[in-house]
Amino acid sequence: IEGAIDEYPGKHEKRVVTLNYARTNAILGTPINSETQREILLRLGFDLVSDDVGADRATFAVPTWRIDVKRDVDLIEEIERVYGVEKIKPSKPRGVIGTHPFDEVYDQIQEARRILCGLGLYEAQGQSLISVKAASLVLPLEHCVRVANPLSIEMSVLRPSLLPGLLDSVRVNLHRRNPSAALFEIGKVFARGGTELPVKEERMLGIVMVGDRWPVFWEGADRAAKFDVFDLKGVIEEFLISYGVKGVSYEENANPSALFYDSCLVLLGRHRLGEFGILSPQVARIYDFREVVVLGELNLDLLMRLRSREKKFESLPQFPAIRRDMAIVVPENMTHEQVLKVINAHKPSILASVEIFDVYRGRNIPEGHKSMAYAFTYRASDRTLTDQEVNRTHEELVRIVLMKLGATLRA
Template identity: 35%
Template structure:
């Protein structure tokens, strides 16, 4: 907002205002206090500032404004604003800047004053004389922003943490193991403190610290960070700086509100759902999740994410020892760290859309018995393979272990949706496809239908 203070401190005070102020004060004293004004004026002004004198030509005004303004009009405009104008030589105006215009020091400043009074609406529209250069999108930036939007849409809040850390803090991620070798980190020559003396190689350390500080004042935390890590490479002066994305979850699944059950904590499957949503909406296809054993995560509640042979990262529930090391509450804490640059490289720039069939779908349930060691992802893969194009969707909706199930076996129940794009499927067609799925599961996994 424009104010007297903004004008005073933005443009500065006129050094010659002291004389005007003294005269005005004397006048007020005479009018209201019946003071007697002595003759003369004492002004201690040892170093009056030099007034800038700027040469200005009509050609310069035309060059900057794009319109020819006569020299007489230029002189009249500047004199109306308090500038002193004299014709130094033919075609050149010598402009003396008043002391109160401390913002005018160049010929371009004078041209701006002329244009302001002449009227910007009187300036002609002029197109460029050349073609615009080709416009290219910054695809990595756009995809990174898409990843941010997806995670925010999942209910997460972005945080930004320090890129510097220390060996003792990083060692808390692997309790019971030897601390990392300081020589393998980028060391800061003049750290502000010994707590920030190396560059980080993971976002997980700072994320767990942020979760701990957040949970001290809030009941739940759903956070993510997109940032760089610093990996030294032999023979390179500078380290590699790949981007990573880290996700941290802790607390109840829903906020404290009517209809929400605060006794249900966020767990591995909530985290896996967020990672799946991120990859699916980024257009990354074929992601697989494999069991992971790591001192950072709780056994049986961690997985590696990969696409083909490329590992994208890891996710899981933090082990109790790591929770204690970071002073986290004794409740489930979920952590994921993914290679964002690998995700961006696999992301689809154009999303392929499929037409919606106008024919009705057929839904049937399939319950099978498989060995406990068989991953559900492998079962899903074979179901999709056996169903072919007619199988639109396969959803695992029940996992059962009980007295009716043989030892070492587990019952998996899937809801299978069949639909054709050009016709209504008959019962025989659906039975034939489902029979093919069952035979494939029997051959590959030794599965059996649950009666």
């Protein structure tokens, strides 16, 4: 039989790749003229299909045995290999630092995390989806955002608060025999909005504390002390001061949600920053808690808008301080915040600080009243104060406090 038989069921078309000569120089970081680039590829078996001199580019047909060559960067790699890597001069790395509007927000969130961790709290990370039962403890269901096709009944509502998730974390810790927990979480919460904005999102900060105030120790009067609402208030106060939010006031919440047994509002002027208080006993039974749980939530988006990022430094005092005390008898419903408002409204220039150090109820105090004792620290920045000057200032301030509050001095 004469001739040849070629079994070739499908003809293999050659792949073509277009090379931009300027792109080769940009990637390699060294100038290689177009003639040299073209000659290297032709020597390696690439066929020149077209050469567009005006556009500084050419199209090559890839040999069938070079199945690894698919893009222009593969051609550039071949040029680099033949031209010689040693001929390409090294250059310093060029970094590009971009900016984004979220960068500043992220930095502020990280600062909040750093402060809270420094106060002894651990960060928790919860789910954005919670159950209908948990969501109803915080917000009426008609104001919650429900998922159309939930995976389960336990993940059917977008969380309206961080607190249910934090309570779940505490329950897991307690069931794992970790009876003490001080946790915080930063995340977004969701609620139904208006017609223009169907879903409202806000970034919040949640805190929950339960168990022993101090680590286990072998002696000490406070070694069995438990977290209470004043520990939480102290954490919130210290966080706000460190975060640059000053002038905050506290007011009893007349209508707390079902989550709280008793709660307090955190206010800055007309702005409501958040709420904190004691967990409701009914909710505590749902979560199987046997100890008092204190919890709170702050609007972090609002805090980032209202905070002052300016840092101020005051030199250490050079002159001694003088302390004077005041014990007043007031009605039972009188709060420390009310007393401080009067003092701050008439604060003398030499008054450095005011601290409450005792609250007493009992013998020699009328029923329905209590005694509140305060320590006043007086100091001048430019001189040593005399007893006569401090006594005169202190007596006038005490007179104003008694008049404004309708209080009496405790004998």
